[in-house]
Amino acid sequence: MATAQSALPSGAASGGPSGGPTDGVLRTNDGVPLKTTLRRVNRRQKIxxxxxxxPLFLFILITFLAPIGMMLFRAVDNPVLQEQIxxxxALLNETWDGEGLPDDAVYDTLAEEMIQQYKVREIAKVGTRLNYEQGGLRSLITSTARTIARxxxxxxxxxxxxxxERWGEPETWxxxxNAAPRYTLSFVLAALDLRYDWQGDIVSQPENEQIYVKMFVRTIWISGLVTVLCLALGFPVGYLLANLPMRxxxxxxxxxxxxxxxxLLVRTTTWIVLLQTEGVLNDIMVWVGLISxxxxxxxxxxxxxxxxxxxxxLLPFMVLPIFSVMKTISPSHMRAARSLGATPPRAFWDxxxxQTLxxxxAGSILVFILSVGYYITPALVGGRTGQLISNFIAYHMQKSLNWGLAAALGGLLLLGVLVLYWLYNRLVGIDKMKFG
Known part of the structure; x- marks a missing residue:
């Protein structure tokens, strides 16, 4: 204690700056306990x-987290019927139990609201929302509104x-x-090729309308295959880059x-020129006699x-992480293995x-995640069988305007990527991933 006190400024171990009997508490020159001063300094540094x-947190929040949150919310948000009729x-939920037809008051109220929405040209929104549940209801709503209004x-x-006659069927009501609640799982079910029937039970979509599960499977399959091909091509390139002289x-x-x-657009359209039936590759194969x-x-x-x-x-995204790790591997490891009797293939493999894992x-995760969400390339060169789920998300955002279904598809895609990321962490360990 004597040594510690001697190293402090005058009055640091005393009851005040002017000295006095010690109370066993280390103090600064102004008499504040040293622990209090350290807490203030630490607090100031944290602030x-x-x-x-x-600024970085706000940037991530505004440009990344907020859009994802809005997308996930849009997948269950269903405000159309609550806003338009x-x-x-409300009257339908109060008075109708699903048996027979609703009361006359429900028809009267719907007629009043249809006429009102038809005059402001908003009735098509109701028809579009119901058409997501069953085809043909948009024309039913718009034609009915036009007739009763005129x-x-x-x-x-x-x-x-x-x-x-469909207005006399319980199925329509x-x-x-079922489409009326403000929050619904209809869009999520549709993304899984399921739907609510008119009684509220979850059933499968008609077989000719079951496309999204197949598209998810195709997306995972193509992304996995592209990742394997990039690894097969990128590993030798990375090894060559890491072992050649610097020049x-x-x-x-x-x-x-x-x-x-x-x-990216130029690279993609170049492949169209190369791969088409009258393109460069086919011309070369015809010229050398491989095909007629x-x-x-x-x-x-x-x-x-x-x-x-x-x-x-996507090949460069595989080459760069592999090369950056290979560059750190000492050549002495291979020489030591061969000096101990291992053959070159055995030393390389074992x-x-x-050490390159x-x-x-890192390269595999990067390429796979980029492949899963790819849009431009499949849209240009994929045709009917090469489209991925991202192309359907874009279609519903830009053409059909079914944003709820697009958000549900995007949310399921995000969930799938997170699950694969979690599996990779459990099986391999994310801490072992290195980009250099």
Whole structure:
């Protein structure tokens, strides 16, 4: 204690700055306990560090986390019927138990709200929402609204049934009732090729409408195959880059990075020129006699074209992590293994390859995740059999405007990627992943 006190400024171990009997508490020159001062300093440093990180946190929140949250919310949000025909929905839930037809008051209320929404040209929103549940309901809603707004007269129940017999069927009202809640799993079920029937039970979609599960399977299959092909092609390239002299290695690295300096659209359209039936590759095969002129191979606008183009575009993302890890492996390891009697293939497989696993894991995860969400390349070269789930998400966002289904598909895709990431962490360990 004497040594510690002697190293402190005058008055640090005393009751005050002017000295006095010691109380056993270390103090600064101004008499504040040293522990209190350290806490203040640590608090100030944390505030400064938080202030420095805050812009990055806000950027991630606004550009990444908030859009994902909005997407997941959109997958269960269902405000259309609650906003367009709220009184009909409320009365239907109160008075109808699913047996027979609703009361006349429900028909009267729906007629009033239909006329109102038809005048402001919003009734099509109701029809579009119901059409997601069963095809043909959009035309039913719009034609009925147009008829009752122009020439139909009460009593509305008879008028509705006269316009279209479906208004006299419980199935139609059951669909309206099931589609009415503000929050629903209808879009998520549709993304899994399921749906609610008019009684509220979960059933499978008709067989000719079951497409999304198949698309998810195709997306995982193509992404996995592209990852394997990139690994098979990228591992030798990474090994060559890591073991060549610096001059040659730098030249080859420029060639690896060169695709990043070229537009993705240009690279994709180049493959269209190369792979089409009248393209360069078919012409070469005909010229050397591998195929006849009548037997040209269709390598574009199908799954093969998607795999070839995506493998070429994503190959650098596999080469760079593998090369960065291989560059850190000492050549003495292989020499030591061979000096102990191992053959070159045995030394390579048992000594060298295990040290490259962190780079292989990083490259594989990177390529697979990029492949799962790829959109432009499958859209241009995929044709009917080479489309991925991302193309259907874009379709529902841009063409059909079914944002709920698009959000549900995106949410399931995100969930699948997180599950695969979790499995990789459990089986391999994310801490073993290295980019250099």
């Amino acid at each position: 400064i560090a938080f202030g420095l990180v805050l 709220p009184r009909t929905v 020439r139909a007269e009460p009593p509305w129940k008879e008028a509705f049934i006269k316009i279209d 059951g669909i309206i009732q 040659q290695s730098n030249l080859l690295m420029i060639l690896v990075l060169l695709p990043f300096w070229t537009s 002129d009548d037997g040209r191979v269709q390598m574009i606008y199908n799954q093969l074209g998607t795999i070839i183009a995506m493998t070429h575009i 000594v060298y390859v295990p 962190p780079g292989i894991g």
